Amino acid sequence: MSFREKMLWVAITAMGLGFGFYFVTLLTPIGENATADYYVGLLLSIIGITIGAMLIATLLLFLRDRSEVHFTEDERDRDIHKSGTQMAYYPLLLGVWGAGILYHHGVSTPTMLNALLAVIVSAEMIRLGYQIYLYRKA
Amino acid sequence: MAQLPFTNNIRALRFAHKEMTQGELGEHLGLTRQTVAAIEQGKYSPSLETAFRIAHIFEQPLEDIFIWDG
Structure with a gap:
């Protein structure tokens, strides 16, 4: 498994767990009494934890075998990166339009912002997942 | 990804x-x-540049390294 594929696994796991927790909290009675500040704090924590997990994983991989750590993408990495981004583009576009339509039909601003966040996270998960699939296939 | 030709x-x-x-x-x-x-x-199909670099490293013509099966 290449360095970039390992980093994709770390990113998709951290994002899946972090944002999964966020949306479960948001959509269940657990978060009924939570304030907007709580959610902003939770969101910032999740972003920090995701970035932190990737930095720690990079450091651990570097310490284990520095020859495997490539900070620059080679041509296959670039192809996979591009394909993943293309795959995520249309779900992102449709999702943003969908959130806009929801807002037009009278949903509250926080709900629309959370819908937009869900769209962005979903698109990112599609991008990461498809890139992992391409690394696994080739 | 389909097998290359x-x-x-x-x-x-x-x-x-x-x-x-x-x-x-x-x-x-x-x-x-x-x-x-x-x-x-x-x-994975390498770029033309990489294919030429491989040929250069092994000092072989490109068509002796990559054989068309299509």
Whole structure:
């Protein structure tokens, strides 16, 4: 498994767990009494934890075998990166339009912002997942 | 990803060149070991530039390294 594929696994796991927790909290009675500040704090924590997990994983991989750590993408990495981004583009576009339509039909601003966040996270998960699939296939 | 319409002799050429490892070939080409492995196994089609670089390293004509099967 290449360095970039390992980093994709770390990113998709951290994002899946972090944002999964966020949306479960948001959509269940657990978060009924939570304030907007709580959610902003939770969101910032999740972003920090995701970035932190990737930095720690990079450091651990570097310490284990520095020859495997490539900070620059080679041509296959670039192809996979591009394909993943293309795959995520249309779900992102449709999702943003969908959130806009929801807002037009009278949903509250926080709900629309959370819908937009869900769209962005979903698109990112599609991008990461498809890139992992391409690394696994080739 | 579909199998490519050409095969290659990179693995044999590596062994003929002082048993060069995939990692060493990757260093010469600016590729990761995994990308070299994917090219060798016919799972990834290298760019024309990389194909020429491989030919240059092994001092072989391009068509002796990549054989069209289509």
